[in-house]
Amino acid sequence: MHVPRFWREIPNRYNLIGTKCNHCNKVFFPPRAICPNCRRVGNLEPCKLEGKGKVLSFTVVHVAPQDFKDQVPYVLAIIELKEGPKLMAQVTDCDPDEVEIGAEVEITFRRIKEDSEEGIIHYGPKAKLLRSKPSEQT
Amino acid sequence: MRRVALVGVGQTKFGELWDTSFRQMIIEAGTRAIEDAGMEGEKIGAMYVGNMSAGQFIHQEHIASLIADHSGLAPIPCTRIEAACASGGLALREAMIAVGSGIHDIVVAAGIEKMTDVIAEQSLEALATVSDQEWEAFVGATFPALFALMARRHMHEFGTTEEQMALVAVKNHHNARLNAYAQHHIEITVDQVLQSPPICSPLKMLECASITDGAACVILAPLEEARKYTDTPIEIVGAGQASDTIALHDRQSLVNLRSTREAAKAAYQMAGLRPEDVDLAEVQDSTTISEIIAIEDLGFCKKGEGGKVTEDGMTAIDGALPINPSGGLKGKGHPIGATGISQAVEIALQLRGEAGKRQVKNAEIGLTHNIGGSGGTAVVHIFRRQD
Ligand SMILES: [Zn+2]
Numbered sequence: 001m002h003v004p005r006f007w008r009e010i011p012n013r014y015n016l017i018g019t020k021c022n023h024c025n026k027v028f029f030p031p032r033a034i035c036p037n038c039r040r041v042g043n044l045e046p047c048k049l050e051g052k053g054k055v056l057s058f059t060v061v062h063v064a065p066q067d068f069k070d071q072v073p074y075v076l077a078i079i080e081l082k083e084g085p086k087l088m089a090q091v092t093d094c095d096p097d098e099v100e101i102g103a104e105v106e107i108t109f110r111r112i113k114e115d116s117e118e119g120i121i122h123y124g125p126k127a128k129l130l131r132s133k134p135s136e137q138t
Numbered sequence: 139m140r141r142v143a144l145v146g147v148g149q150t151k152f153g154e155l156w157d158t159s160f161r162q163m164i165i166e167a168g169t170r171a172i173e174d175a176g177m178e179g180e181k182i183g184a185m186y187v188g189n190m191s192a193g194q195f196i197h198q199e200h201i202a203s204l205i206a207d208h209s210g211l212a213p214i215p216c217t218r219i220e221a222a223c224a225s226g227g228l229a230l231r232e233a234m235i236a237v238g239s240g241i242h243d244i245v246v247a248a249g250i251e252k253m254t255d256v257i258a259e260q261s262l263e264a265l266a267t268v269s270d271q272e273w274e275a276f277v278g279a280t281f282p283a284l285f286a287l288m289a290r291r292h293m294h295e296f297g298t299t300e301e302q303m304a305l306v307a308v309k310n311h312h313n314a315r316l317n318a319y320a321q322h323h324i325e326i327t328v329d330q331v332l333q334s335p336p337i338c339s340p341l342k343m344l345e346c347a348s349i350t351d352g353a354a355c356v357i358l359a360p361l362e363e364a365r366k367y368t369d370t371p372i373e374i375v376g377a378g379q380a381s382d383t384i385a386l387h388d389r390q391s392l393v394n395l396r397s398t399r400e401a402a403k404a405a406y407q408m409a410g411l412r413p414e415d416v417d418l419a420e421v422q423d424s425t426t427i428s429e430i431i432a433i434e435d436l437g438f439c440k441k442g443e444g445g446k447v448t449e450d451g452m453t454a455i456d457g458a459l460p461i462n463p464s465g466g467l468k469g470k471g472h473p474i475g476a477t478g479i480s481q482a483v484e485i486a487l488q489l490r491g492e493a494g495k496r497q498v499k500n501a502e503i504g505l506t507h508n509i510g511g512s513g514g515t516a517v518v519h520i521f522r523r524q525d
Contacts, residue, residue: 059338101291
């Protein structure tokens with residue numbers, strides 16, 4: 001991904017800022033400019049997300065594109081955030097065997113990849129397993 | 139709208155066609171379709187070509203002009219259609235609309251992809267561009283990874299097993315052996331699938347369609363004129379197309395494709411038919427789980443039972459509802475833009491009774507299902523033999 005395209009997305013990526021429809025209250029992340037439910041009736045406003053969620057599904061990637069080759073095998077998951085929206089992120093700092101559907105995670109910001117074309121390092125959201133689940137604390 | 143029928147079909151062999159160029163491939167498929175229709179090229183009024191990415195695969199855009207030019211059909215209008223893996227299906231739909239509306243009489247719908255002029259890694263990267271670049275590919279998603287995420291969730295919700303998914307590949311490889319145009323002519327076993335190298339867990343190498351070159355072509359005419367060109371017109375009785383979010387994570391569900399369901403609903407409605415009326419179908423098995431989810435969403439079995447009915451043999455050539463008798467994307471190969479047209483070629487051959495060793499018995503109504511990316515686009519066509 002080229003530099004201008006990447007930089008444009010930085011505020012949302014780094015701060016987990018989605019958008020919220022002031023008509024139906026649905027929260028979108030990645031942010032949307034138009035609410036698909038309300039279209040012109042709803043206005044979308046920035047909405048900061050807490051970054052807590054759970055794993056809806058995951059895969060361990062063994063065959064990766066050039067920019068990700070040095071990272072295989074890595075875990076890629078769809079995370080459902082507490083506020084409702086879902087996003088795709090790698091699950092970091094874990095053994096692939098530790099990841100399971102339903103596992104609770106927290107979004108953190110990490111190095112995503114080094115761009116082989118531009119040589120710049122891209123940062124973005126990754127998920128970290130919350131190992132002490134609330135149920136285990138009690 | 140006028141009733142529309144297929145009057146000629148043709149395709150190239152699918153595979154790694156090192157010694158054949160993009161231009162040669164489209165001409166070969168087109169010539170076969172024209173010969174099949176016993177038609178003069180002068181009759182053709184327009185052409186629609188499905189192609190995902192000649193820009194990335196052969197570094198050539200503006201292929202509509204190139205194809206009209208080199209097929210000798212210029213100055214007729216030629217239009218390229220792009221919707222990732224659904225490019226071919228959409229080209230067929232536009233061709234149908236053009237004939238149905240009366241704007242043109244004879245229209246060609248073609249599809250082509252030349253994928254092996256670049257190295258495998260570049261193909262993988264080109265394929266990843268069908269996903270959301272900023273929020274999927276950016277974090278390391280590949281095309282198979284998206285289907286792997288659906289597979290894991292399907293296993294979680296319905297108890298679908300890796301063996302059931304493997305059986306889809308085993309069946310489609312078996313069918314491909316009976317198809318001279320198919321890329322792969324080797325039988326595989328469940329054990330071989332399960333032991334093949336992991337691509338994106340739970341999907342393994344033998345569960346993902348391979349990189350393929352190929353072109354396919356069909357010729358459409360108004361049904362009332364179709365008998366000038368063929369004894370067995372294959373009418374397009376239903377057509378539906380739908381869109382969904384480009385990113386998988388934005389969907390309400392990971393275990394069904396709303397685009398497939400909506401496209402199928404529209405096609406069944408237009409045809410006045412129900413899923414149980416369909417005699418055979420060519421569906422998008424870009425991975426094994428894709429076929430399982432497709433047959434559920436098309437209404438051929440209950441949601442969650444796609445794995446089980448595969449295991450029970452329903453989808454085999456001699457089963458109650460044969461799925462992918464051509465070998466599907468897995469066995470026949472998946473030259474992206476050509477796939478949707480090649481599915482229609484197979485259904486036409488089957489409904490005419492010309493499918494040889496893989497002939498489905500007593501087939502009168504066939505269905506094709508073609509999706510783009512992880513399901514951001516879907517297109518369904520229903521065909522009926524007119525004796
Ligand atoms: Zn709204």
